[in-house]
Amino acid sequence: MIIDFNRTVAYICPGCGEVTYGEFSLFELSGGRGISVSCDCGKSALKIFCKGQNAYTISVGCQVCEKEHEYAVPVSELLHSHFMDFLCPELLMGLAFIGDKDKVEHAVEENNKYIKEILTTCGLEHSGKNGIAILKALDKIQLLSDEGGVRCECGANLIDLDVLENGIVLECCECGATAFFTADDIRQENFSDITEILIRKDSNK
Ligand SMILES: [Zn+2]
Ligand SMILES: [Zn+2]
Ligand SMILES: [Zn+2]
Structure with missing residues (x-):
């Protein structure tokens, strides 16, 4: 043997x-x-x-x-x-x-x-390596949103959310400003400590 x-x-x-x-x-x-x-x-x-x-x-x-x-x-x-x-x-x-x-x-x-x-x-159609990170981010954003912590600089708090292969895009339904969080951003240790997300009108991504 x-x-x-x-x-x-x-x-x-x-x-x-x-x-x-x-x-x-x-x-x-x-x-x-x-x-x-x-x-x-x-x-x-x-x-x-x-x-x-x-x-x-x-x-x-x-x-x-x-x-x-x-x-x-x-x-x-x-x-x-x-x-x-x-x-x-x-x-x-x-x-x-x-x-x-x-x-x-x-x-x-x-x-x-x-x-x-x-x-x-969990309602997320995602098969890539970033799936878990994105799932966690969705959870976090939902939590912030419930507390009124997701807003746009224009004053609106009606925010649209789009899941991509490599991250998440938040878009203001009023003025169209967007914020992009890459999966790498989300995996950073401090992402779970964020207490509010403010979408900036001059953001270009
Ligand atoms: Zn674990
Ligand atoms: Zn806006
Ligand atoms: Zn690695």
Whole structure:
């Protein structure tokens, strides 16, 4: 029997929404060492590190909760399992997968379908990597709007909203002024802290 010590990692980068892949050998974890897989965008990393004698911790950022989730995995499971998935406890969508390459790739595909289903259930037809960010933005804008926090400089607060593949456009129904939020804007940590959106009449985008 040939034992395969190589594992594939995939995780959804909370910084850009892309699925990031990496490879490591279980030997890299020997002697209490850890590994880290970073996204090309430089905004996130998945880490596997030793915690205590018999357990490792997987740490990965979550674009839904905007924080890191940590999962404890017994050493024996990490060594012997050929597929593990790590879910966000809020939405039950997969954040990270570790195991044999084909199993991980399959799980990523299935997870994308699941995310699309969540979006559809929430009334959003969106299949791209920005779906979750846009869903969060819609939620936030609805909340602000309910509190009268979405207004145009012209004084109107009747605002039209358009979902694009890469962001959201708000348009004043009175004067036609627009504001564009890219998915990257939305993924910035401070987006959820916005207390009001003011559409400027001289905005050109
Ligand atoms: Zn990234
Ligand atoms: Zn989460
Ligand atoms: Zn206006």
